[in-house]
Amino acid sequence: MEDRLQMDNGMVPHKIVSVHLQESTLKELGQVDPSEKEKSVSSAQMHDSADTSETAVKSELEIAANPGDPQSEEEKCKLEQASKHEEESSSLSDREIGPGEHHHLHLSSCHECLQLENSTIESVRFASAENIPELPDDCSSKPEDKNVEYIASKIKRVNLAGKPPNILIYVGSEGSKMQFEQVKSVLEECVDGDSYTIYHLREEQVLRDPWVDNAVLLVIATEETISEESHKQFIKFLSNGGKILGFSSLFTFDDIQIKRKDKLKTVRELVVSKPxxxxxxxxxxxxxxxxxxxxxxxxxxxxxxxxxxxADRDLVIIHLPYGDNGGEAVLSQVHLELDINSMDIQTEEDFNLLKMSNTKRYEILKEILISLGLSCELREIPMLTPIHLLSSDEEIHVAFLKWLEQNVDAEGLIASSKVSLKFVSSDETKMEVTPSLMPVITQMGSFSSEHFSLKTYQQNLQTKKLGKILLFTEVTTTTMNLLDGLMFKLPEEMGLIAIAVRQTQGKGRGGNVWLSPVGCALSTLHITVPLYSNLGQRIPFVQHLVSLAVVEAVRSIPGYEGIELRVKWPNDIYYSDLMKLGGVLVNSTLMETTFHILIGFGFNVDNSNPTICINDLIRKYNKEEGTQLKPLTADCLIARTVTVLERLIDVFQEKGPNGVLHHYYKYWIHSGKRVRLRSEEGPVAWIVGIDDCGFLQVHEEGKGVESVHPDGNSFDMLRNLLVPKR
Known part of the structure; x- marks a missing residue:
């Protein structure tokens, strides 16, 4: 029904709320003349409270809109339990609504409503990011009105301060849509997305529209001079208990002055006081x-x-209270709102410094927002989605379906202790997806994804068998579990890979959790290795080969050879020797004389925050070298990684470690590095290389060369320390 109704601003209702009608009203409705029902009655406009101490808001409900009229609308009205005398109709009731009370919906043709329309009716308004006046009417700016409920589809629950949970961003008179979106995107990654709605407060709306009583936070993100009139509005907002966050703006108050210290914006070291x-x-x-x-x-x-x-300890972030109603501001001359990709970074040193501080930037911004009363709790875990069975080769796809017919039970199920898979022809069954039971849709024709192109994957996969059969899903727990029930049964020539856009329980080495936002390349590949082979006798090398394959997948593309992507022993992918942007997890099971190996690998492709990604490095390279290399995608790089890995395995099986180590050393970050063993006061040693089994070799003074096993040690890059794994 919602999609057949339209508001006067062109938007459609998100939800129609049922209400209780008095019996007398129902009887009256039956007697109303049909022509009377079809009269279109407009809602009263929002009034500025400057001319009167109380705001009157009028609204009436059209009960039979003309289907052909695009301006037809449905409005609801909520009645306060107040006196029904006509002389009280000029003001809105401030009484609070109890949790068990019912307020009856009346209509524009109802005699009772006509008597009470001014005293009891609130408008239903649909908030629009483009139109601040469409924010819900605030009946009163008094702090004690804490339980007012707004009947609205896009406006969330009112916060404890009594203000609608809207965040307004002001970027000045010359601020662009892009500037607004930059600030908005950063805030969206910090605040609880289910609790707040973020809007653009435009210059013309600062003085005209009643936003002062309709926001919990105002963000001022402009370096323009604030006009006297706008400044007064911002102070009025503070006086009413509002919160302001200033990003490098000239807004200030109470004898706080802003002084220019440097002519240009610069990257500087700060000292930040934590809560x-x-x-x-x-x-x-x-x-x-x-x-x-x-x-x-x-x-x-x-x-x-x-x-x-x-030496001067110059202040760059301060907190200021204002007035007696809880108003406060955090003013910052630090560009906490800017992502590094939106900055004009001049040097590689500045790029590195900013990227290494990026995670802390989010931590500090969240702490500031929390101090201003906002919720920065983690968002809800996304819902799991069905799996799609895909293939880069039609012949192999048909062969796999025939294999399935012989190996599923009567209900199309392949059971597993981790995740059982139920194979269905389409998603029409709408089967529930749970962590222990997931549907697999076998029809390829129904597949489409915003984040994964099967065509791109097919074009970049050049293997004999690896990665030919795909289990793709938008959201799963971890791809490491999806292949568990298949890997021991599937014929070797059907190379199996699981790919996801997001993981809710991503796994890292040693039980670590791997964060998996959109933009990561996330997959688990199944390979088999004969026990009596070069690689079968040196299984620790598998993780080194996969790490190398990820790096070569990027740096072997013509033009991308200079992208500073490297490998770190034993299983990480790094930007230079500074920041991790990917990792590898290998689980192996020996069945008779064959290793069944699940290789989980994940690396940041297009998610700049909270750390760094491959496309960051490409943009950095383009700026430094004057090139125009295109950004890469996860589907392309997963396919290229699998392709390179198959080639590396073939070379290793033929030539052993010496066939690949020269490539590995070309990209690894440890050559000649000085480290301390076991503790910060431990003996000094130098990294020599990797031994014949894939273990790290270090040379300790007076003791010669010794090997360090990857399963028992961790390399702390920040402290150049080799310590035992706990």
Missing amino acids: DNTEVKLDFLISGCIFEEAMKENISKVKPLSHLNN
Whole structure:
């Protein structure tokens, strides 16, 4: 029914709410003349409260809209339990609604409603990111009105401060849509997406529209001079208990002045005070300005949150309270809102410093938002999705389906202790997807995905058998579990791979959790290795070959050879020797004389935050070298990785370690590195290379060369430390 109704702004209702009608009203409705029902009555406009102490909001419900009229609308009205005298109809009721009370829906033709329309009716409005006036009417700005309920489809639950949970972003009169989207995207990664709606507060709306009472947070993200009129509105917002977060803006108050320290924006080291009274040092882009206090006696009101790590300890982030209603502001001359890809970074050193501080940037921003009363809890775990059976080769696909007929039970099930798979021809059955039972749709014709192109995968997969049969899903627990029930039964020539867009329980080495946002390449590949073979006698080399395959998948593309992607012993993919952007997990099972190996690998392709991704490195390379290399995609790189891996395995089986180690050393980050063994005070050693079994070789003074097993040790890159795994 919702899709047949349309609001006057062109939007359609998200949900129609059922209401209770008085019996007397129902009787009256039956007597209403049909022509009367079809009268279109418009809602009263929102009024500025400057002319009167109380705001009157009118709204009426059209009960029989003309289907051919695009302007037809449905509105609901909520009645307060108030006196029905006509003399009280000029003001809105401030009474709170109890949880068990029912408020009856009345109509524009109802005699009772006509008497009470001014005193009891609230508009149903659909919030629009493009139109701040479409925010819900706020009956009162009084802090005590905490339980007011807004009947709206896109506006979330009112927060404890009594304000609708809207976040407004002001980027000035010259601010572009792109600037707004940049700030919005950062906030969306920090706040609870189910609790807040983010809007663009445009210059013309600052003075005209009643946003002051309709937002829980105002973000000022412009370096323009704030006009006197706009400044007054922002102060009014604070006076009403509002919260302001300033990003490198000239907005300030209460004798706090902004002084330009540097002519240009620069990357500087900061000292940030944490809520637990600890301090952390990190590097951020600074606007070039600092905060100073004009009157030192007001220093008690200012809470310093961050200062430059210099002799003057210049303030760059401060907290300021305002008024008696809980208004407060956090003002920052640090560009916490900017992603590195939107900055004009001049040097490789600045790029590295900012990327290494990126995770802490999010932590600090979340702490600031929490201090301003916002919720930054983790979002809900996405729902699991069905699996699609795909193939890069039609002949192999048909052969696999024939194999399935002989190996599934009567219900189309292949059972497993981890995840049982139920094979169905299509998704019409709408079977529930659970962590222990997942449907697999076998018809390829119904497959489509925004994040994965089977055609791109097919074009880049050049293997004899690996990766030919795909189990693809948008969201799963972990791809490591999907192949468990198939790998011991499937014929060897049917190379099996599981690919996901997101994982809710991604696994890393040693029980670590691997975060799996959209933009990662996530897959688990099944391979078999004969026990009595070069690789079968050196299984630890498998993780080295996979790490190398990921790096070569990128750096073997013509033009991409200079992308600074490297391998770190024993199983990581790194940007230079600075930051991890991928990893490998290998589980092997020996069945008679054959190793069945599940290789899980994941690496960041297009997710810049919270750390770094391959496309970041490509953009960096383009800027430095003046090239125009295109960004890469997960489907392309997964296929290329599998292709390179099959070739590396073939070479290893033929020539042993010496066939691949020269490639591995070309890209690894450890040559000649000085480390300490076991602890920060442990003996000094130098990394020599990898021995014949794939273990790391180090040379300790006075003791010669010894091997370090990857399953028993971890390489701490930040401290150049080899320590036992716990």
